[in-house]
Amino acid sequence: MKTIMLVFGTRPEAIKMAPLVKAFQEKKDDFKTIVCVTGQHREMLDQVLDLFGIKPDFDLNIMKQGQDLYDVTSRVLLGMRDVLKVCRPDYLFVHGDTTTSTAAALAAFYQQIPVCHVEAGLRTYDIYSPWPEEMNRLITGRIATYHFSPTLLSRVNLLKENVDGDRIVVTGNTVIDALHWVVGKIAVDAELGKRLAADLERDGYDVERLNGNRRLVLVTGHRRENFGGGFHNICRALKDLSQKYPEVDFVYPMHLNPNVRRPIHEVFGEDLTHLGNMFFIEPLEYLMFIFLMEKSFIVLTDSGGIQEEAPGLGKPVLVMRDTTERPEALDAGTVKLVGTDYNTIVGQVSHLLDDTEAYGEMSKAMNPYGDGKACGRIIDYISDKIATPQPE
The missing domain is CATH 3.40.50.2000 (Glycogen Phosphorylase B;)
Incomplete structure (x- = not known):
């Protein structure tokens, strides 16, 4: 042995x-x-x-x-x-x-x-x-x-x-193994789904808002190379997008790092409650994050792993980085690089929200990261x- x-x-x-x-x-x-x-x-x-x-x-x-x-x-x-x-x-x-x-x-x-x-x-x-x-x-x-x-x-x-x-x-990628395990766990346990929705509402976002025609843009950010001006641009873009699309919810589980939180407060103010359709919430445990990602329309992120996970759920990913070590996703069409440029972020999110055909091409592209x-x-x-x- x-x-x-x-x-x-x-x-x-x-x-x-x-x-x-x-x-x-x-x-x-x-x-x-x-x-x-x-x-x-x-x-x-x-x-x-x-x-x-x-x-x-x-x-x-x-x-x-x-x-x-x-x-x-x-x-x-x-x-x-x-x-x-x-x-x-x-x-x-x-x-x-x-x-x-x-x-x-x-x-x-x-x-x-x-x-x-x-x-x-x-x-x-x-x-x-x-x-x-x-x-x-x-x-x-x-x-x-x-x-x-x-x-x-x-x-x-x-x-x-x-x-x-x-x-x-x-x-x-083993992340697809994990994703299948978690999605399956949620799917077979109705009470678990209810508990996750209740916990998420307590944390600051009510998924019942999505029962109509509302859509959700899920945002994450934590990369060191985006500290400073990069995160400031991201926050400016989110603020203007949330005003441009009042029928779309933007949910941002904030990383604990103060270098991530500081520009959020600089752009949105000290009080992050009552911002209409812009929701800043505390970091989510993995199970709840997958629950929320499955309900999202677009994922806007600088994460590596999410580039693999979200396409497994049919979610287009806009990556707030200038490079990616996952070019297979670029070639497959499941992700696009948008960097931290204000105009590019606003333009690409708007494109997916406005163009049904462009959205369909990304959401239906085959995930290159495996079968679980x-x-x-x-x-x-x-x-x-x-x-x-x-x-x-």
Whole structure:
């Protein structure tokens, strides 16, 4: 029996790793599954763990007020040193592009433990966009022994970097596995849907408003490269769009970072209540966010994962970034880049609200990120490597 350790620390990582944790746990005759969380996101991480019923074996709990990337990196690295002294897994799994992933991978490398990189091979080829994620994924990719790429393009990126093709497998993205799990959970439980609607109303938005012909634009924002002028432009665009389209609701669950909240208050004022069809609410737990996203008409975001999730629900995505490490979505037509330019944001949102044909083209485009069976492919690959060990 091989020991598998899965390490993650942010909410996006937890969402994408949770179905893989559950899948490994179902193979208890073949694998001993150990979960280590870093707590890079604390409250938001815990919400995902509760939703999927995952109890970590180790919790580094690194989150400190005012910490920077130096703090996060060093705390994860030192914390993982101690964990790996207690428990030496045969394989250590990390996800994507976070500081947790890179520092955990480095800690495993120092003890010569093979690293398995989930969501491997995404690239913008601009180390400062997204920052620090692009460099994180590059470093993690150099450390990793096995690479689980969500798409064929991600595999091609790794092959160009001279990664052994036998160590790369295209799986689809585990976020679609998680999305299917959550949507299915909501669909079969009418009481859960009612509770989510009531909780959301208490948090500041009543989905009953959408029972008529009203439409919803769901907004998220958190990227560091958009801090300052970028977020100020986004807020100006939202203010004018909400006035231009009084029959459309704009809902913005605000990230906790003060660099995100400051420009909101600068544009909309200190009191964010009673703004008509513009709703600023507190961050949503994953289950409630998916519930709201399923009811949305357009998603306006700078997130990476939402570029994969929303098309799975038939929602066009306008990405408030200048680059994306998910060009497959651009090619498929499920997303468009709008940057943080005021005129572009207003123009593209207006276009989708006004042009039925343009909206239909995006909403019906095929999601390039998989069929919800990524976790099974990952486990099959690792099982094959165990049966026929490869030289490290």
